[in-house]
Amino acid sequence: MVQRAANTPIRFGLLPELIGYRLRLAQLAVFKDFCEHVGGAEMTPTLFGVLALVEANPGMTQAQLAEAIQLDRSSIVSILDKLEARGLVERRRAPNNRRSNALRLTADGEALVAELLPEVHAHEQRLVRHLDADEQKTLRALLDKVISVTS
Amino acid sequence: MVQRAANTPIRFGLLPELIGYRLRLAQLAVFKDFCEHVGGAEMTPTLFGVLALVEANPGMTQAQLAEAIQLDRSSIVSILDKLEARGLVERRRAPNNRRSNALRLTADGEALVAELLPEVHAHEQRLVRHLDADEQKTLRALLDKVISVTS
């Protein structure tokens, strides 16, 4: 046989055995649902993550943000440029250490997060809609065990 | 307070509630471990995925590959160029449909997959090293339920 018949189902070989493969598929599903249902085309999981982190840590620095979200300091710059241009985040010079910026959400930023929260929770509910409460708890715990591999 | 104290631990706000956030962290951990331990710098989960798919489906077309790995046909081209340049994959003109290429691993490609298999399995063992057999099975099943959200 030189070529597979067009109607033959594709075999996934050893991929389905691999946790990493399933994680990638799960993340694709999450990303797709988020982008379709949360905040319109200008919102992404990463941007929302930055907003959530700055909200939870008013006055945090860009270096702290970079570490928290696991990106290089230089990558944070354009993300904040974007959010600042939309009037969602503010960079104030930190008075006690004038090398740093103290980050905070603007009133508009706070309002946007508040507005997105129901959409994020609806998104979350769709993701786990085939899992009961116990299973959700279990999934979180098991993912934590995988995450702890790096540390 | 204008700026967080440098020693104050960062709060992650609502992110830890979100399955999508945990999935992203888990995938970062997987990707990092894979790239550090499987095959050297020229191997990535995506390239390995292509090799595994072509191995499991000798004669498959690029369009089938694109669908299986969820990329655009045009994105497959440069991936195959790379693998073909390394002598791992072969594009033969399909005789029964001369628009298509029939993809297969070369002998070197087969040998590389065989060589990487132990490394991939060791990688896999590290990922799930804090999970017992039951938990591994549960994690796979729960991830499948999340993945099924898109379909």
Add this chain to the structure above:
DNA sequence: TATTGTTATACTCTATAACTATA
């Protein structure tokens, strides 16, 4: 007309290295 692979192109995301201002 539709499909397959390809090309040209552009966009997004990310990192590295070098710079500045501050410490």
Add this chain to the structure above:
DNA sequence: TATAGTTATAGAGTATAACAATA
């Protein structure tokens, strides 16, 4: 000297649109 933010730049990865060959 070291750190925080920035800039310039480059690389990887991806998609869209248009094209030639084939169906």
